[in-house]
Amino acid sequence: MPTLNECIEQIGVLVKKKEFTTDTLFLKLVWAMVELAEAMDIVKKRGLPPADEVPIVADNIAEELIDVIFYVCDAYRLLRRRYPYIMTMDDMFNHKMLKNMSREKRYGQGLLTSFMKVYIDHMAEEGILDEFMNETSRYVFQLQEKNLRDLNEDRKIYPPTD
Numbered sequence: 001m002p003t004l005n006e007c008i009e010q011i012g013v014l015v016k017k018k019e020f021t022t023d024t025l026f027l028k029l030v031w032a033m034v035e036l037a038e039a040m041d042i043v044k045k046r047g048l049p050p051a052d053e054v055p056i057v058a059d060n061i062a063e064e065l066i067d068v069i070f071y072v073c074d075a076y077r078l079l080r081r082r083y084p085y086i087m088t089m090d091d092m093f094n095h096k097m098l099k100n101m102s103r104e105k106r107y108g109q110g111l112l113t114s115f116m117k118v119y120i121d122h123m124a125e126e127g128i129l130d131e132f133m134n135e136t137s138r139y140v141f142q143l144q145e146k147n148l149r150d151l152n153e154d155r156k157i158y159p160p161t162d
């Protein structure tokens, strides 16, 4: 299995070979998000099939996730090209792993204010929490679809490099 640093090297070779050399760091990040949205889109449209079926949809999701890694690595490559003094990707991974392992669980806590907790409890008591969550999910997916449509329009003007 390649290390993240080796992935960056290999992707650098691919980028040169395929002449994807004009993309900016910002665009690499956009493409990474697009690839993630592609994975989300498969799950949204087809759901997760039973684990014992080994269906093609699982392969499709896996491929999209690796596409994300490709663009993230390429973004990191460009970041280090501009700022060579930042840690290598392997070192940054280890650094972040240690940091995350050693801190308290607090991710996302700031989002759930006491007001929201009261409101959510109220909806649960009234039996409308599921409906609310479904509405919220639908809204988020509609927003994602709109963003993808906008991005596809942009891609007509600025063709992608993959």
Ligand SMILES: [Mg+2]
Pocket (backbone or CB within 6 Å): 035, 038, 063, 064, 067
């Ligand atoms: Mg893809």
